[in-house]
Structure formats: C-alpha cells, structure tokens
Amino acid sequence: MSPQTTARRRPTMRDVAALAGVGLKTVSRVVNDEPNVSGDTRERVERAIDALGFAPNHGAGSLRREGGRTQTIGLILDAVDNPFSAAINRAVETVATARQTAVFAASSDDDTERERALVAAFNRRRVDGLIVTAYGPDQGYLQNERDHGVPLVFIDRPPIGLLADVVLTDNVAWAGVATRHLIDHGHSRIAFLGDDLAIPTARDRRLGHERALAAAGLEVPDGFSVGNVTSAELAAAELERLLDRPDPPTAVVTAQNVITIGGVRALHGRGRQSDVALIGFDDLPLADLLTPGITVIAQDPAEIGRASAERLFARIEGDDGPAETIIVPARLITRGSGEIPAPGGAQSR
Amino acid sequence: MSPQTTARRRPTMRDVAALAGVGLKTVSRVVNDEPNVSGDTRERVERAIDALGFAPNHGAGSLRREGGRTQTIGLILDAVDNPFSAAINRAVETVATARQTAVFAASSDDDTERERALVAAFNRRRVDGLIVTAYGPDQGYLQNERDHGVPLVFIDRPPIGLLADVVLTDNVAWAGVATRHLIDHGHSRIAFLGDDLAIPTARDRRLGHERALAAAGLEVPDGFSVGNVTSAELAAAELERLLDRPDPPTAVVTAQNVITIGGVRALHGRGRQSDVALIGFDDLPLADLLTPGITVIAQDPAEIGRASAERLFARIEGDDGPAETIIVPARLITRGSGEIPAPGGAQSR
DNA sequence: CTGCCTTCTGACAACGGTGTCAGGGAGCAA
DNA sequence: TTGCTCCCTGACACCGTTGTCAGAAGGCAG
Numbered sequence: 001m002s003p004q005t006t007a008r009r010r011p012t013m014r015d016v017a018a019l020a021g022v023g024l025k026t027v028s029r030v031v032n033d034e035p036n037v038s039g040d041t042r043e044r045v046e047r048a049i050d051a052l053g054f055a056p057n058h059g060a061g062s063l064r065r066e067g068g069r070t071q072t073i074g075l076i077l078d079a080v081d082n083p084f085s086a087a088i089n090r091a092v093e094t095v096a097t098a099r100q101t102a103v104f105a106a107s108s109d110d111d112t113e114r115e116r117a118l119v120a121a122f123n124r125r126r127v128d129g130l131i132v133t134a135y136g137p138d139q140g141y142l143q144n145e146r147d148h149g150v151p152l153v154f155i156d157r158p159p160i161g162l163l164a165d166v167v168l169t170d171n172v173a174w175a176g177v178a179t180r181h182l183i184d185h186g187h188s189r190i191a192f193l194g195d196d197l198a199i200p201t202a203r204d205r206r207l208g209h210e211r212a213l214a215a216a217g218l219e220v221p222d223g224f225s226v227g228n229v230t231s232a233e234l235a236a237a238e239l240e241r242l243l244d245r246p247d248p249p250t251a252v253v254t255a256q257n258v259i260t261i262g263g264v265r266a267l268h269g270r271g272r273q274s275d276v277a278l279i280g281f282d283d284l285p286l287a288d289l290l291t292p293g294i295t296v297i298a299q300d301p302a303e304i305g306r307a308s309a310e311r312l313f314a315r316i317e318g319d320d321g322p323a324e325t326i327i328v329p330a331r332l333i334t335r336g337s338g339e340i341p342a343p344g345g346a347q348s349r
Numbered sequence: 350m351s352p353q354t355t356a357r358r359r360p361t362m363r364d365v366a367a368l369a370g371v372g373l374k375t376v377s378r379v380v381n382d383e384p385n386v387s388g389d390t391r392e393r394v395e396r397a398i399d400a401l402g403f404a405p406n407h408g409a410g411s412l413r414r415e416g417g418r419t420q421t422i423g424l425i426l427d428a429v430d431n432p433f434s435a436a437i438n439r440a441v442e443t444v445a446t447a448r449q450t451a452v453f454a455a456s457s458d459d460d461t462e463r464e465r466a467l468v469a470a471f472n473r474r475r476v477d478g479l480i481v482t483a484y485g486p487d488q489g490y491l492q493n494e495r496d497h498g499v500p501l502v503f504i505d506r507p508p509i510g511l512l513a514d515v516v517l518t519d520n521v522a523w524a525g526v527a528t529r530h531l532i533d534h535g536h537s538r539i540a541f542l543g544d545d546l547a548i549p550t551a552r553d554r555r556l557g558h559e560r561a562l563a564a565a566g567l568e569v570p571d572g573f574s575v576g577n578v579t580s581a582e583l584a585a586a587e588l589e590r591l592l593d594r595p596d597p598p599t600a601v602v603t604a605q606n607v608i609t610i611g612g613v614r615a616l617h618g619r620g621r622q623s624d625v626a627l628i629g630f631d632d633l634p635l636a637d638l639l640t641p642g643i644t645v646i647a648q649d650p651a652e653i654g655r656a657s658a659e660r661l662f663a664r665i666e667g668d669d670g671p672a673e674t675i676i677v678p679a680r681l682i683t684r685g686s687g688e689i690p691a692p693g694g695a696q697s698r
Numbered sequence: 699c700t701g702c703c704t705t706c707t708g709a710c711a712a713c714g715g716t717g718t719c720a721g722g723g724a725g726c727a728a
Numbered sequence: 729t730t731g732c733t734c735c736c737t738g739a740c741a742c743c744g745t746t747g748t749c750a751g752a753a754g755g756c757a758g
Contacts, residue, residue, distance in 0.1 A: 010497045012744055023708035028746060036706055053493040058473040059408035059419070060744035063713040070408070072474070080454070081439040083432065083634070090430040093456060102470060104451050105429070107442060121451060124407040125421070144402040148359045261634060268638050285432075285610060286635040289617050361714055372738035377716060385736055409714040412743040700758085707752080716743085724735080 011052040020048035031056050062126075071101045073312065074122035076115060076132045079107040084257055084282050084301050085133070088155065091305025092131060099313055101128070110196060110230075112136040119145065129312045134159050135199060151315030155308045157201045158325070165315070167308040167326045169299045171201050174330045175208030175255065176215075178279040178297050181332060182251040183216045186342035187277060190224070191242050191249035193235050193263060195256045197227040205255040205281060224249060235262025236269070243270060250276060250342045257282035264294060264337075277340040288335055295338025299330045360401040369397035380405050411475075420450045422661065423471035425464060425481045428456040433606055433631050433650050434482070437504065440654025441480060448662055450477070459545060459579075461485040468494065478661045483508050484548060500664030504657045506549045507674070514664070516657040516675045518648045520550050523679045524557030524604065525564075527628040527646050530681060531600040532565045535691035536626060539573065540591050540598035542584050542612060544605045546576040554604040554630060573598060584611025585618070592619060599691045600626035606633060613643060613686075626689040637684055644687025648679045 013027045020027065022041060029037045030045040037045075048054075062070050075092055077085035089105050096103050104122055108115040115135055119142065122130060129151040132139075139154075140161035146152060154166045182190050192209045195202035206225060213220060224242070229235045235254065239262070242249055254260040260280030267273040274292060283298035307326050332338075362376045369376065371390060378386045379394040386394075397403075411419050424441055426434035438454050445452050453471055457464040464484055468491065471479060478500040481488075488503075489510035495501060503515045531539050541558045544551035555574060562569060573591070578584045584603065588611070591598055603609040609629030616622040623641060632647035656675050681687075 014744080017708095024744095025708055025746080026706085029707090032746085038706065041706080053496065055469065055472045057412075057475055057744055059475060060412055060713090061746065063406075063409055063412070063715090063744080064746040065713085066747080068713080079439065080429070080442060081432070081435040083430070083435070086430040086432075086435040089454070090428065090456065093429060093454075097455075100470075102453050102474060103455070105438070105442075105454050106446075106452070107439065120404065121449075123404045125451060126406055126408060147402065264635070264638055284635060286613070286633060286639065289613055290635065290638055291640050363714080366738095373714095374716080374738055375736085378737090381716085387736065390736080406714055409743090410716065412714080412745090413716040414743085415717080417743080702757090703755085705752105705754080707750105709750090710748085712747080713745085714743105716741105718739105718741085720737105720739090722735105722737085725733085727732085728730085 011054045013054070013056070015052055016045065016048045016054050019052065020045045068126070069128050069316075070126045071099070072125065072127050073101055073103055073309075073316075074118070074125075074127040074130045075103055075105045076108050076118050076122075076130070077105065078110055078133055078135075080105050081107075082257070083285065084299070087301035088305035088308075091302045092309040095306055095309035095313065101313075108133065108135055110135045110199065116141060123150070129153070129316050131155055131308050131312055132159075133157060137198065151312055153308045153312045153315070155304055157199060160200070163323045165308075165311045165324050165326070167304050167311065167328060168201070169304070169330050170327050171204035172208035172211070174297045174299075175205035175253070175281070176212040177332055178253050178281070178338075179209045179212035180216070181279060181295075181334075181338055182253070182277055183212065183218070185251075185277060185339055186344075187251040188218050188342070189221055189247070189249045189251070190218075191239070191252040192220075192225045193229045193238055193252065193254050193259050194225070194227045195259065196230050202227065202255065209253055209255075221247070221249075229256075229259050229262075232258050232262035232265065235259040236266040237262075239263050239266040240270070243272065243276070251340075252276065252278050254278060254280045257284060260284065260294065260296070264290065273337070275340060275343065277338055277342075279338040283333065287333075290337075292337045292340070293335025295332070295334050295336065297330050298333050300328050303328045360403045362403070362405070364401055365394065365397045365403050368401065369394045417475070418477050418665075419475045420448070421474065421476050422450055422452055422658075422665075423467070423474075423476040423479045424452055424454045425457050425467050425471075425479070426454060427459055427482055427484075429454050430456075431606070432634065433648070436650035437654035437657075440651045441658040444655055444658035444662065450662075457482065457484055459484045459548065465490060472499070478502070478665050480504060480657050480661055481508075482506060486547065500661055502657045502661045502664070504653055509549070512672045514657075514660045514673050514675070516653050516660065516677060517550070518653070518679050519676050520553035521557040521560070523646045523648075523681075524554035524602065524630070525561040526681055527602050527630070527687075528558045528561035529565070530628060530644075530683075530687055531602070531626055532561065532567070534600075534626060534688055535693075536600040537567050537691070538570055538596070538598045538600070539567075540588070540601040541569075541574045542578045542587055542601065542603050542608050543574070543576045544608065545579050551576065551604065558602055558604075570596070570598075578605075578608050578611075581607050581611035581614065584608040585615035586611075588612050588615040589619070592621065592625070598625070600628075600689075603627060603629045606631035609633065609643065609645070613639065622686070624689060624692065626687055626691075628687040632682065636682075639686075641686045641689070642684025644681070644683050644685065646679050647682050649677050652677045 017024045017027045106118050131153050134157050138161045139159040152164045158166045194206045226238050254263040280296045283296050287294040366373045366376045455467050480502050487510045488508040501513045507515045543555045575587050603612040629645045632645050636643040
C-alpha cells in the first residue's frame with residue numbers, strides 16, 4: 001500500500017473562505033487573532049479550517065507583512081555533531097522557540113567556501129538574523145548582509161573586518177589559567193596542541209599559553225607548541241611524537257575538545273595517563289570517570305548560545321546600540337589529570 | 350559606533366531590472382540560469398546584481414514555482430544536543446546539502462505537545478518533508494500532513510496509527526544480543542534500566558532483554574527491570590538502589606546512552622566498575638578509555654540519518670511505492686565492562 | 699426620525715518573484 | 729522581396745497572504 005494517500009492540493013485561505021462563506025480577509029483575521037470578527041463568524045471560519053486541515057503559508061504571509069519577518073534564524077556552527085556546538089545549538093533553539101522562531105542549523109566544517117555558501121543560502125531564505133562561528137581570515141563578505149540590515153552575532157570567534165556583536169570565552173586568559181595550573185604543579189616542559197591556526201580562538205589560546213609560560217620565566221621548548229591539529233587522530237600522533245623525544249614534555253595542554261580526546265587516547269595507549277599531566281579545553285561527557293579524571297577548562301556553551309541568541313533577537317527587535325562583546329565565564333574543573341606533579345618534584349606551593 | 354549601518358531596503362528584482370535597464374523577467378532568467386538571454390544582456394544584469402548585492406527571495410519564488418518546493422526539510426529529534434541525535438542531524442544535513450536543501454532541526458524533548466507544535470510550525474513554513482523521532486502513543490495527528498502530500502519518514506521509532514517509511518535498529522534483537530552476551534559470561538541476575546516506556550524503542554529493548562533471558566531458561570528477578578529512567582541521575586539512583594539489595598544484580602543492561610552514563614557513574618561511585626558487568630545501548634565518545642572500557646551495542650546513527658534522508662528525498666522526488674522499513678545494523682563492541690564474569694564462576698563456554 | 703459613531707466585513711492592491719504568451723528583430727531559403 | 733523560423737525580450741496574470749480603505753449594519757443621543 002502506498003504510504004502517501006492521494007496528495008490533494010493544500011487548502012489555501014481562499015478555500016477556507018469559500019467553505020465558510022466569508023471573505024478572504026476575514027479568514028486572515030481569524031488566523032491571526034485580529035479583532036473585529038463576530039463570534040459567530042469566527043466559529044464558522046474555525047470549523048472550515050479544521051475541516052480542510054488548513055495551515056497558513058507563513059512564507060507567503062511574511063511577504064506582505066510589516067517588516068517581512070520570516071521568524072527564522074540561521075546558525076552556522078563548526079559541526080552540529082560536535083558536543084560543544086550541539087550545546088550551543090540547543091541553547092539557541094530554546095531562546096528561538098520562545099520567539100516562535102525556527103532555526104536553520106548547519107555545519108561549516110571550518111571551510112570558507114561552505115561558510116559563504118551557507119550565508120548565501122540563508123540569505124536567500126530571508127532569515128531574520130544570523131549567528132555565525134566564523135572561520136577564515138575575513139568576514140568582510142558579510143558586509144552585504146549587514147548593509148541590508150540582517151542582524152549578525154558572532155560566537156566563539158571575533159569577526160575580522162567587520163564590527164559586530166560577539167559572544168565568547170576569554171581564550172587568552174583561560175588558556176593561561178590552564179598553563180599556570182600546570183606550572184603550579186611543578187611542570188616546566190609543557191606541550192601545547194592547538195587547533196587550526198587560521199581560527200582566532202586557536203591563536204588566542206596559544207597566546208595565553210605562551211604568556212603564562214613567559215610570566216613564570218619559562219620558555220616554549222622547541223617544537224612543543226603544535227598548531228593545526230584538526231582531528232583526534234592527528235592529536236594522538238603529535239603527542240606520541242612528542243613523548244618519543246629524548247626530552248619529552250611532562251605535561252600537555254590540549255586546546256580543544258577533539259584534540260583532548262586524541263591526547264587522552266595517546267596517553268592511555270602508552271599507559272602514561274598517570275604520569276603525564278593533561279588539561280583540556282572544553283568539557284567532555286565522561287571526563288570525570290576516566291582514571292585519572294580529565295582536568296578541563298570548561299567553557300559554558302549553553303550560556304554562549306543563550307547570550308548570542310538573546311543578543312540577536314535584541315537586534316532583530318530594533319536595538320541599534322554599539323556592537324557589544326560579551327565575555328562568558330569558563331571554569332577550571334580539577335579531576336586529577338591536571339594535578340599530576342612534575343617528576344623530580346621541583347614543585348611549588 | 351552602531352554595528353548596523355543604515356539598513357537600506359533589500360534590493361528586489363525590480364531594482365536590478367531598473368539598474369540594468371531590462372525587464373523583470375529577464376533578471377529572473379539570469380538568476381535562474383535559464384536560456385534565451387544574450388551574453389551581453391546577461392552580463393549587464395550580473396553587474397547590476399553585484400552592484401546592489403541582490404539575492405533572490407527564495408520563498409517568494411517558490412510561491413509561484415512549479416510544485417512550490419521550498420527546499421527545506423524539518424527534522425524533529427529528541428534533543429539536538431544528545432550525541433546520538435546530533436550524529437543523525439549531521440548525516441541528514443549532509444544529504445540535504447547535496448540537494449540544495451536547508452534543514453530545520455528541533456528538539457521535541459519527548460514531549461507530545463512540543464512535537465505537535467513543531468510539526469505545525471514546520472508545516473506553516475511549508476517544509477518539503479519531515480523526518481520525525483516520534484514520541485507518544487499515536488502519530489495519527491500527522492495524517493493531515495500526509496493527506497496534503499508532505500513526505501514523512503520516521504526514525505528510531507515506528508509510527509503508530511500511520512503507515513509510513515521507518516528507519517531504525519532492530520531493538521529487540523540487539524537488546525537480546527546484549528543480554529545473551531552477559532548470560533554467556535555466566536550472569537543470571539541481570540538488571541535492565543530502560544527509557545520512558547511510552548517510547549516503542551524502550552519497550553522493544555526491554556522485550557529483547559526478557560526474551561533472551563527466557564530463551565536461556567532464566568527469569569527476570571522481581572524489580573530488576575526498571576523502566577522510565579529518563580535521566581542520568583535517575584539511572585544512577587536506580588542502579589544504586591538495586592546494588593543495595595540483599596540479592597543484587599551481577600550485571601546490568603543500560604538501554605540508552607544517557608542511562609549508560611548514569612549507570613557507569615553509579616558503578617564508579619561505588620568502586621564496583623570492575624565487578625559488576627555492564628553493557629550499554631549506544632556508543633559514547635570516551636567509552637574506550639574508561640577502566641574497564643564500556644561494552645556497548647553501537648547503533649549507527651550516521652547511517653540512520655543518511656538512510657532516512659535518502660528515503661525522504663526519494664519521496665519528495667515522487668517515489669510513491671509502498672512504505673518501507675529500513676533496518677540499520679548495529680554492532681557489539683566489547684571493551685571489558687561487558688565481559689566481567691559472574692562471581693562464583695558458574696560460567697558457560 | 700436623523701446624524702454620528704462603532705463594529706464587522708470584503709474588495710482591492712501589494713509583497714517579490716515565476717509561468718505564459720505575444721511581439722520584434724535577425725537569419726535564411728525560395 | 730516575401731515568408732518562415734528561431735532567438736530575445738518584456739507585459740501580464742498569478743502564487744497565498746496581509747495592509748488599506750470604504751461601505752454596510754447596528755446602537756444611541758438628540
């Protein structure tokens with residue numbers, strides 16, 4: 001048997017009007033809960049709507065409607081299945097739902113082409129606003145949307161070549177906290193595995209790491225700062241390579257969640273998880289149950305998502321104040337892996 | 350400084366036509382790559398498009414366009430931030446992108462009201478099709494969309510009261526595999542923690558568990574089969590309660606990813622992770638790095654997402670064959686927690 | 699009864715595009 | 729030159745809805 005019954009044409013307001021024996025505009029009034037419809041008429045129209053299974057075509061409506069809002073926003077993430085991005089997605093959805101707004105979520109995969117294509121696709125669909133995890137050296141191409149009054153909020157990474165609202169974690173500071181935490185546990189040979197350096201966030205975290213070392217009078221041993229680690233496999237391979245050196249690191253900062261997974265996997269693979277210290281950026285679901293537990297700098301993706309969505313809706317609703325930068329607090333969660341002391345015991349405090 | 354420059358009105362085709370000195374329809378031809386436009390004219394129009402930053406209003410176009418496709422689909426998941434759902438989301442996005450289609454993803458939170466509201470919202474936005482993780486006892490309310498020819502594919506859970514395509518894992522069989530695996534390691538006192546029993550999937554997994562026990566001549570000890578475990582906290586509490594009994598289970602099946610997290614947390618909390626066997630449904634990111642590693646029945650969410658999206662697009666493109674049920678294979682991944690033998694050693698094979 | 703106000707109601711244009719169709723010009727064979 | 733194509737092009741109606749506006753009907757004070 002066919003799963004689709006005869007695909008009748010969708011009913012329109014005209015059909016409802018005809019069935020209820022009223023004018024088109026009267027149906028529109030009932031559908032939009034406008035005043036000046038008698039109780040009797042309203043009821044007749046509602047019966048007709050139910051009988052036909054009518055649902056208004058929202059897109060057609062917003063064509064004429066004041067301001068032309070589509071009640072739709074676009075959300076561009078690295079990857080919708082990255083837990084960090086997924087948490088943002090969820091928070092944005094919650095805020096949007098309260099505004100009767102639907103969310104187009106999409107993955108850019110940190111690919112400039114794809115990012116632009118998504119912006120264009122969302123633009124053609126006339127989203128009311130855009131929340132973007134920007135990648136690449138320049139978001140000037142978004143100037144066009146800006147000029148047409150499409151509100152824009154950046155998350156996780158500040159835009160380049162454009163003045164706009166941003167919501168992010170203070171990456172320099174928190175990377176510094178991670179590194180200082182390791183220094184405080186006696187480490188001086190600290191490796192750093194960072195994401196694609198084209199991403200400002202990745203550069204900031206590396207900067208925070210380097211500054212913390214410098215502040216403690218330490219320097220980055222040659223080859224200890226690895227950038228462009230874009231997968232768990234690569235992270236594991238890089239860390240293994242470092243551990244194989246004659247002068248290996250005694251601690252490592254893995255500056256993004258996928259990298260942390262690779263790093264932890266490498267340590268466990270070598271059975272070194274209890275003698276090489278590790279601090280990761282971003283929390284992970286089972287991080288507390290490993291042995292040792294993984295110490296992390298936990299960003300607050302739910303708050304990042306919530307704040308960015310609130311900011312976006314404020315803009316959509318007309319706020320034209322100066323561009324804001326919202327810094328969302330993170331926190332250090334100590335679980336063991338980051339508190340492993342340096343061998344040789346030159347431990348402070 | 351204001352982040353939004355003066356919000357000029359968005360340019361329309363009319364504006365482009367005026368600037369290029371051509372008719373409206375000619376611009377439409379250029380935008381849609383239709384034939385019968387001279388190279389010279391085409392170029393003038395393209396220059397005008399660039400100068401104005403024009404982007405066609407896709408929604409307005411689909412109003413008149415043949416068939417009225419919006420190139421948009423709706424995806425209703427439990428929660429976009431559940432890793433299993435997020436993986437599905439990603440796979441659906443990949444298929445949709447290849448078809449120039451945008452995806453509305455949303456979380457139903459296993460709430461009937463919300464599920465209906467989402468269907469209604471997507472329907473008003475005239476999605477070309479819907480992929481739904483159905484909750485609740487009856488999806489008959491979707492009959493209306495069906496009658497209007499909106500293709501519908503169910504994932505993870507078969508629809509009730511409706512004949513439609515479904516993509517899912519054979520939950521009865523794989524729950525049986527999990528339980529049999531524990532029986533094979535000598536266990537006879539096996540607890541089962543399952544999700545909300547209003548969900549068919551949860552019932553199927555429990556059924557598979559019970560059948561496997563029965564097939565081995567075992568029965569479900571009183572109180573060992575716990576349903577409606579809807580959070581990690583609840584799962585932990587329930588498992589602790591069972592372990593506190595005078596006749597505790599020696600093994601447990603946690604029949605969903607969130608439940609597995611709670612169950613594992615309870616075992617680690619009690620220091621019992623190495624003597625109570627556990628098998629979870631759905632894989633988890635760091636499951637291999639725990640001690641012991643978590644043995645799981647790993648569904649294939651990427652394939653579930655891919656297959657459901659392919660099915661949906663086939664329907665959208667006119668396939669009106671009989672409703673199909675697509676069973677996506679899962680696999681048993683042994684990592685240690687499921688291979689802990691029963692104490693007392695009455696171990697078979 | 700008249701005049702004025704209020705409440706309901708629907709005709710009509712408009713939103714930003716696409717489908718249809720007819721007309722004008724160029725090219726070519728007879 | 730005429731007649732017939734073929735290629736371009738734009739006028740126009742229309743998609744499904746909402747904003748505007750004018751008119752009808754009813755209520756009430758004078």
